[in-house]
Amino acid sequence: MDDKLRAALGAVEAHAGGYVDDLAEFVRIPSVSTVPEHRPDLAAAAVWVAARLQRAGVPEVRTIDTPGNAVVVGRWQVDPALPTVVIYGHYDVQPPEPLELWESPPFEPEVRDGRLFGRGASDDKGAVLVPMQAVEAWAATAGAPPVNVTFVVEGEEEIGSPNLPTFLREHPDLLAGDLAISADGSMVGVDQPSLTVGNRGLAGCQIDLVGAASDLHSGGYGGAVPNPLEGLARILARMHDERGRVAVPGFYDGVKEPSKAVRDAIAALPRDEEAELAAVGLAAWIGEEGYSPLERLWVRPTFEVNGLWGGYQGEGVKTVLPNAAHAKVTCRLVAGQDPDRVLDAIEAYVQECTPPGLKASMQRMPGKARAYEIPLDHPSLAVAADSLEAVYGKKPALVWGGGTVPVASDFRSLLGMWCLYFAFGEPDNHVHAPNEFFRVAAMRRGTMATVRLLHDIARHADALKGA
Amino acid sequence: MDDKLRAALGAVEAHAGGYVDDLAEFVRIPSVSTVPEHRPDLAAAAVWVAARLQRAGVPEVRTIDTPGNAVVVGRWQVDPALPTVVIYGHYDVQPPEPLELWESPPFEPEVRDGRLFGRGASDDKGAVLVPMQAVEAWAATAGAPPVNVTFVVEGEEEIGSPNLPTFLREHPDLLAGDLAISADGSMVGVDQPSLTVGNRGLAGCQIDLVGAASDLHSGGYGGAVPNPLEGLARILARMHDERGRVAVPGFYDGVKEPSKAVRDAIAALPRDEEAELAAVGLAAWIGEEGYSPLERLWVRPTFEVNGLWGGYQGEGVKTVLPNAAHAKVTCRLVAGQDPDRVLDAIEAYVQECTPPGLKASMQRMPGKARAYEIPLDHPSLAVAADSLEAVYGKKPALVWGGGTVPVASDFRSLLGMWCLYFAFGEPDNHVHAPNEFFRVAAMRRGTMATVRLLHDIARHADALKGA
Numbered sequence: 001m002d003d004k005l006r007a008a009l010g011a012v013e014a015h016a017g018g019y020v021d022d023l024a025e026f027v028r029i030p031s032v033s034t035v036p037e038h039r040p041d042l043a044a045a046a047v048w049v050a051a052r053l054q055r056a057g058v059p060e061v062r063t064i065d066t067p068g069n070a071v072v073v074g075r076w077q078v079d080p081a082l083p084t085v086v087i088y089g090h091y092d093v094q095p096p097e098p099l100e101l102w103e104s105p106p107f108e109p110e111v112r113d114g115r116l117f118g119r120g121a122s123d124d125k126g127a128v129l130v131p132m133q134a135v136e137a138w139a140a141t142a143g144a145p146p147v148n149v150t151f152v153v154e155g156e157e158e159i160g161s162p163n164l165p166t167f168l169r170e171h172p173d174l175l176a177g178d179l180a181i182s183a184d185g186s187m188v189g190v191d192q193p194s195l196t197v198g199n200r201g202l203a204g205c206q207i208d209l210v211g212a213a214s215d216l217h218s219g220g221y222g223g224a225v226p227n228p229l230e231g232l233a234r235i236l237a238r239m240h241d242e243r244g245r246v247a248v249p250g251f252y253d254g255v256k257e258p259s260k261a262v263r264d265a266i267a268a269l270p271r272d273e274e275a276e277l278a279a280v281g282l283a284a285w286i287g288e289e290g291y292s293p294l295e296r297l298w299v300r301p302t303f304e305v306n307g308l309w310g311g312y313q314g315e316g317v318k319t320v321l322p323n324a325a326h327a328k329v330t331c332r333l334v335a336g337q338d339p340d341r342v343l344d345a346i347e348a349y350v351q352e353c354t355p356p357g358l359k360a361s362m363q364r365m366p367g368k369a370r371a372y373e374i375p376l377d378h379p380s381l382a383v384a385a386d387s388l389e390a391v392y393g394k395k396p397a398l399v400w401g402g403g404t405v406p407v408a409s410d411f412r413s414l415l416g417m418w419c420l421y422f423a424f425g426e427p428d429n430h431v432h433a434p435n436e437f438f439r440v441a442a443m444r445r446g447t448m449a450t451v452r453l454l455h456d457i458a459r460h461a462d463a464l465k466g467a
Numbered sequence: 468m469d470d471k472l473r474a475a476l477g478a479v480e481a482h483a484g485g486y487v488d489d490l491a492e493f494v495r496i497p498s499v500s501t502v503p504e505h506r507p508d509l510a511a512a513a514v515w516v517a518a519r520l521q522r523a524g525v526p527e528v529r530t531i532d533t534p535g536n537a538v539v540v541g542r543w544q545v546d547p548a549l550p551t552v553v554i555y556g557h558y559d560v561q562p563p564e565p566l567e568l569w570e571s572p573p574f575e576p577e578v579r580d581g582r583l584f585g586r587g588a589s590d591d592k593g594a595v596l597v598p599m600q601a602v603e604a605w606a607a608t609a610g611a612p613p614v615n616v617t618f619v620v621e622g623e624e625e626i627g628s629p630n631l632p633t634f635l636r637e638h639p640d641l642l643a644g645d646l647a648i649s650a651d652g653s654m655v656g657v658d659q660p661s662l663t664v665g666n667r668g669l670a671g672c673q674i675d676l677v678g679a680a681s682d683l684h685s686g687g688y689g690g691a692v693p694n695p696l697e698g699l700a701r702i703l704a705r706m707h708d709e710r711g712r713v714a715v716p717g718f719y720d721g722v723k724e725p726s727k728a729v730r731d732a733i734a735a736l737p738r739d740e741e742a743e744l745a746a747v748g749l750a751a752w753i754g755e756e757g758y759s760p761l762e763r764l765w766v767r768p769t770f771e772v773n774g775l776w777g778g779y780q781g782e783g784v785k786t787v788l789p790n791a792a793h794a795k796v797t798c799r800l801v802a803g804q805d806p807d808r809v810l811d812a813i814e815a816y817v818q819e820c821t822p823p824g825l826k827a828s829m830q831r832m833p834g835k836a837r838a839y840e841i842p843l844d845h846p847s848l849a850v851a852a853d854s855l856e857a858v859y860g861k862k863p864a865l866v867w868g869g870g871t872v873p874v875a876s877d878f879r880s881l882l883g884m885w886c887l888y889f890a891f892g893e894p895d896n897h898v899h900a901p902n903e904f905f906r907v908a909a910m911r912r913g914t915m916a917t918v919r920l921l922h923d924i925a926r927h928a929d930a931l932k933g934a
Contacts, residue, residue, distance in 0.1 A: 403686025
């Protein structure tokens, strides 16, 4: 091991005791982005992040306004010849409710059993501090990190990053780099390092069906007037075929079959299927024929009804023949699918499936995102795997996320960088739930791994710059 | 015309000026049965009815308690050799809300344009006074009505008459008779007398579908976990076949095809289909092949979804994979169908249609009722038709009600009497709505027709007793 790396790792060991105090201070700021009343707290969190970056040694820190919450950008241009990594995270958090389920108040962080409890401790405050600590360790020992670093820390991730794409598009020079690294993400197990190599995209809509001009009495009209509730049922019943495939014509346009490498990587993951089924109270997984459950969750697209309503929902009987029915739908998309074309296809198919006498319309929902999938032979994955193995003593698992993290595909499509997830939140961290926590040990181990990652990226600069 | 009838009709002409004052007094009592706070008003309305019957000359008036609101029974046993008619009506009313839409306060009756406005003016206070006024006219002239009369005036019709079947069952001797006459009902047009010869029955249930143990994230689980919203859609989509028939096996068990006489009577009704469609904002009727729209509404059974819900119904997107879905269903039944057997058939079919991984259950709803249909050759219909024609100058139309009025089938099944609807509410009376009214002229004409009906029933006593 080279001396500089050894020194930087030593600095992590020396400083790690203070990481948790830092995190506690950050968690104390109730930067809830979903609630307008918290705007001053979001501003305070941005100020805190900027100060933390400066304290880490980052020389060029700016807080840049957006129509929403500000983005904190911290740049350390060490040498134009070195590769540049753009490190992404966010300072906003989910609302803490229901408050009564917290064992300690969500914004009064408390350490118990080696875990710091508080809203945002894992998502994403603890996680975004990790790369800052790594840069700080390099700064404290080598005087600078081994690569150029640009931090991009936003304050609107929990509301779908509405201003981030425009921000990325408007600052191509400021944010230019060779590789993006997302500190927002998670590990697949508490002691199992992992590398997320893909995320599904998203396209959402609301389907509205209208029949008569108003609700009618089911005695006076039942049998001769079209019922939009049953009409909507007939439409939705045609959305999957008997093999579990989405039946919307054109839905799979552009979708490539998962490669053998992808299928092998997924099949290699150890899983306890019985325990996983028990956790959700099911006897078996369902889904598309010809794919394993994990493949269905990670590399196959879906059509999912998220909500359905119309008519009477109260106690007892109301003999109403309702005149409207509604469904909310989201599709998880995979590489090759365009959210707008998917919604076009759904819209046309809904019209085709609408029974006589009913009028269907579709509203497109915000939050569209393409899927993201980094090539499995991308050199950053091998570099990252080595860094993780050195710290955890085992190879990382390659995993996909079934959910949608638009930032990775945004970095790719808007700034031309692949995005490496390098994150240390664990699956038991109660993210978005009461009693969220981050392990004190994860802060130290994550920082060690990130110190190594920056070092290894520098060593493999040529491979990365060409990839 | 015989002298006694002439004298009784003369008494109606003489007294008719006072009918509206009587009705106003009755309407002033806010006897809203759906609201517990009005129980004293219901008791006051029962007292008012009992007093009104006594004033009409009815010698034997009793107010009989039930677990809910009392039933007022007024008997006039003129002669055991005469036929006995049991006259049904109710003294309770619908709630008046929304109050701001009333032009005059609902319980401060006001006469405008020959109409008395107020909650319950038509349903059923004005209507139930009509036969009392007819008996009073007979009493004032002949000293007694031409038949034995038993009034049964209940106070729970607007909440589904929960105690009436038990009441009928427990008082077979008190309520014995040859023909029931319902003063609750309506005419088919303002100047068009009509005789309602049937009503559909009712069977209702709630279908509940459950998947996983809790709501799940659609990113984390979408594609491998059964979605109960789509499952419910698949179940409900199978409830009708392509010919518009209910596809539940056994649903039509016992249903007889409408006779030629029934179909001819329905076809004979003049209708303005274009205006009727425009009124509900539709371009065409839908429904079961081989039947006219009116046949579908009146003499064919239905399966109607009244409500449907599950998952997220708010603004925007929530990427939830819900674990439960619900539907409320009511069926309108025709003669020959048993509500419990229909629900059994639905329950079995729902289980058969439930996709793998989901659990369906069914809750049976209160308010079950069999359909009612008096034979078209029942002698009371001819007698009633003559009485109506004599007053209105035109023959009554034979009509059915698509809704459910359990009392008619209860009189038939529990006391062995057919029930004749003889009612004078008009379709424009805003029943159950703001600005309900009853026409002053309807009180006079209805009373004239009822005076004639009682007379004609006596003349055709032999035919009626045998029917």
